[in-house]
Amino acid sequence: MRRVLAALTLIISVLVAPVPADAGQTSLRAADPSVLRVGGTYVGVQSTGAGIAVRQASSPDGLASAAGRTVWTDTGNLGEVWAPEVHFDGGRYYIYFTAGRGSAHRMYVISSATAASGYGGATRLVLPDDKWAIDGTMFVFNGQRWFVWSGWAGDTNVEQNLYIARMSSPTATTGARYVISQPREGWERVVGNPYINEGPEAIRDPNGQLHIVYSANGSWSEQYCLGELRLRAGGDPAYVWDWYKSNGCLFGSNRATMMAGWDPTVTVNGPGHNTFVLLNGDIATSPPAGPRFPLMYHAVPKGTPYAWANRYWYTGTFCWWGNTTYSRANVPGATTDTGFSLKFFE
Template sequence: MYVIHSQSATSGYSAAAPLALPDNKWAIDGTAFVYKSQWYFVWSGWVGDSNGEQTLFIARMSSPTQVTGARYVISQPREWWEKVDVNPPTRVNEGPEPIIDPNGQLHIMYSANGSWDVNYCLADLRLWAGGDPTYVWDWFKANGCFFSANGGIMMSGWHPTLYAKGVGHHSFVLLNGDPNTSPPAGPTFPLAYHGVPKADNPNPFWGGRYWYSGTFQWWGNITYTRGSESNTGWSLKFYE
């Protein structure tokens, strides 16, 4: 990961410099954000030195450009709906994006499965109220995808896309990109994501991918389960 910085949003940026991450392993898709007055950095990477699977990590920051302390695993692709790619077998959690729901709970929306096939999708991690973002067991994972062309891997009550496939790696449109400006419940708000027109067949996916605009809104009273444990709160719905 690299960082550029400036005192102005429109000019004067520094050259790109490495962002020193704990353990110095392969890393992509990093995002810095503030939650309860503490800076954090969340990204996708490898636990070790080989491409076995892509894990979501989080670390504390002492400033917007300085990571401090250890890295902590918050999600690994271990659910059945995150492991449906077979050619090649793919184990991916990537593209983490923070957003804060109307109850003040932190969510990390991320992409699962391979970005080169129809199983690519958006899914959710919800931090329980009062939880520690660096403690994996304070996070509850949705029980399926929220945005995908494959209806078979969707969470109950969510529906597959109609016009695009391979959808994922999104960006919420938030004021100043700050999750503390996350929108209220009710209306829909802008979303960007990439995908491939569903009618394209065959399609090279990466070579035929487009940016799409869509919308999202909060969806209330949704329960995520983990073994005998459960957590109920806000979730998200996405629209093409």
């Protein structure tokens, strides 16, 4: 009995361990953090409005005070530069980002052998169907490289869906695009015009299953939150009905939209567009079950008017949460799927 009690005490202490003292709001007023670790160095990228800056530090918290070095400038007047995502693949750094105006937003990529210098001109990433696209990110799963992004089905701003396509290299997609999520659940349609699924971020759970965490509800509202898709065991990432969606927000500031068993945030409003701070940005290095691991996201401090200009980068933590059932109705395949979910901590 003593051994059982000791084991339970250890498990509880891991699950309710206090957030590290250095976690929380950084001094960096910005959105859409993207951070990875290469060796002992954390590399973060951000939009400067008309370009992209890279920061390097020995910890996620240190990125805010590190000097930002501009690695690319929009000399070609492409337009608004949004949500750069940094990846490390084959010994090179790749930064994917959106640029454009109105319906012309498209994905671009730059690359270098070093994190904070040496990037060449931007190459347009040609996506299947060539429609409005933002928030693109790359990952490798079961030996196949994939690209996932938020986009429109057609040429008008009706809703933002999540799409996925195979990649033949870090700078080229191949084949068709496949929709894997649409904002059709009540909890992700609180604020719309359009309704959105955006900011996808891939991670692999301790059972080897693929997850994509994404942001739902309008980014201009404190209803912004993180939900997720979990690919069923053995599922095809390109087949929409192999994905199971969380039954509510997993990280948000409004109790009414939270998944049962998940609590709203205490110090921030509208947390969204996270980054998992993985080694080399590789989902093969996703953490095991048990302790909590670094997370960065953007949000607005409670008590501050919710506006894009008031978003800050935040550090936090996350852990895997097992035996979680997601349910669905009126679709092909099984109506429930049980596996790992995620808990997020401010």
